[in-house]
Amino acid sequence: MGYIVWGECAGWGIEYENLAALGRFASEWTKAVQRDFNHPSIVVWCPLNEVWENLEDSERVRDVRFVEAIYKLTKTLDSNRPCVDTSGGYHGRYNDLFDFHCYHGPETLAEHLRALEERSVLTMDKTYAPLSAQENIPYDGPRPVNAGEYGGVAYGAKGNGWGYRTRSSEEEFVDGYVKLTELLLSCGKLSGFCYTQLYAVEQEQNGLYSFDRKPKLSENALKRIAAGNGQTAKSRTRRGGKIRTKKRGRFGKGEARNGSAYAVIRTARNRAVEFLLRINQTFGGEFSKIVKKSIAFGA
Numbered sequence: 001m002g003y004i005v006w007g008e009c010a011g012w013g014i015e016y017e018n019l020a021a022l023g024r025f026a027s028e029w030t031k032a033v034q035r036d037f038n039h040p041s042i043v044v045w046c047p048l049n050e051v052w053e054n055l056e057d058s059e060r061v062r063d064v065r066f067v068e069a070i071y072k073l074t075k076t077l078d079s080n081r082p083c084v085d086t087s088g089g090y091h092g093r094y095n096d097l098f099d100f101h102c103y104h105g106p107e108t109l110a111e112h113l114r115a116l117e118e119r120s121v122l123t124m125d126k127t128y129a130p131l132s133a134q135e136n137i138p139y140d141g142p143r144p145v146n147a148g149e150y151g152g153v154a155y156g157a158k159g160n161g162w163g164y165r166t167r168s169s170e171e172e173f174v175d176g177y178v179k180l181t182e183l184l185l186s187c188g189k190l191s192g193f194c195y196t197q198l199y200a201v202e203q204e205q206n207g208l209y210s211f212d213r214k215p216k217l218s219e220n221a222l223k224r225i226a227a228g229n230g231q232t233a234k235s236r237t238r239r240g241g242k243i244r245t246k247k248r249g250r251f252g253k254g255e256a257r258n259g260s261a262y263a264v265i266r267t268a269r270n271r272a273v274e275f276l277l278r279i280n281q282t283f284g285g286e287f288s289k290i291v292k293k294s295i296a297f298g299a
Helices: 019-036 064-077 106-119 170-185 219-229 259-282 288-298
Strands: 005-008 042-046 098-102 145-151 190-196 233-239 242-248
Touching (some): 019 064
Parallel strands (some): 098 145
């Protein structure tokens, strides 16, 4: 079936408030886009990640011109694919979709999603630059919004590893995963989401698998996760000029065929297609070809 992915770049630790760093990053990012431009799996470019304040001095907020320049550069290199200027950071004025990171538990996540669903407002932490930056760049409802990172729960951590939260038992970990994922699936205004993370990496011990790619969870636990991924999600339809929300099944008949791996991949593919359809609607059909190919590819 293949994968539908975002094309991203390693940029953690850059002094985004210093425009002297812009040239070097722009050069590296240009090479990455040119290298991967023709890869059919890439549907979104995402050059930056968590662009907030300087890591050593919180008073030095990122320069909005940095993210806006990289967005413009990306659209110059590839005018067809959508681009999110930064995943989970302070967005600029030019952006094709909004993205946020949320590592809270189910109760707080539910409050944030309720604000998005009912009032088209993003209330997540670190979404907007502080008042000292003198910016006014709010989320506007028509653009797609994505949860670029959620979860971050450490289970089976070793050494000095950490997670945003820690669970001591497998049952507790899976219960939390299912609750968070069900909440995200229930939000009709959310275009997509990405769990953090599949594998543990060095100090971040919040993977479903260990650093050496060994499963931390039992087969039954993985089946519960797959079942949670495959539950119903909201879709939105227009009737008589109004948007209505309805529940619809994820797979229909034979939803568990080919085991849990099928359920996970199938859910991801369906959610990615919904994401493309929403972007296609937002941009007036510009991406209709890529949407049609994605649907045909995964049908």
